Each structure stands twice: as C-alpha cells, then as structure tokens.
Amino acid sequence: MQYEIINQGQCTILQINEERFDAKMAPSFRREVENLVGNIGEHMILDLTHVRFMDSSGLGAIMAVYKILKGKKISVVNPQRPVQELLKLTRMDKLITSYDSIEDAVATAV
DSSP: OOEEEEEETTEEEEEEOOSEESTTTHHHHHHHHHHHGGGOOSEEEEEOTTOOEEOHHHHHHHHHHHHHTTTSEEEEESOOHHHHHHHHHTTGGGTSEEESSHHHHHHTTO
C-alpha cells in the first residue's frame, strides 16, 4: 500500500495514494493503521482523493479501523463519487463524516 502520513496538530492524516481500495490492499491498510495506533492523534483523517474504486473489503478495513481507534474521531476527505455512493449505500456516512478538504476536516478537531 502506498500512503503518506501527515501529523497536523490533533489530527493524523493518512493519504492513500492508490486508485483501488480493494481486497488486495485492505489487509495491508489494516496492518499499517494497527502499527500506527499509538501515534494517531485524536482525529484520523483518511484522504481518499486518489481512490477511484472501493469494494466491500476496503469498506470493511475502514470499519475495522473505526473500531480500533476506540473513541477517536475518524473522517474521510474528498471521496470520489463511487466511494461516496458506497459510504451512503452502506450507511457508513452516518458514522464517518466526509469533508471536501483536509482543511475542513482539521477545522473540526479544534
């Protein structure tokens, strides 16, 4: 999995630099987040700008991270239309807020 981590105040931004978030990538995503859990701020922001496709495995990995973070806020930034529709269809948009920009997401952590 190709990604970049940016710490910005209380926020940890995980920018996923892959076009597909699927069964091939989901296990490595989960492992990476589990390895980072002690260094994640109070708000984890998943930057999905580059993700054009997500399947149920990617969705499951995000839900696993939601549970791993236990009480920390998690949100997504710039989900592309197919990803946004999947979040709505599965009602995950009720648990994980979507923002149009990293700045908007970071502003909610203050």
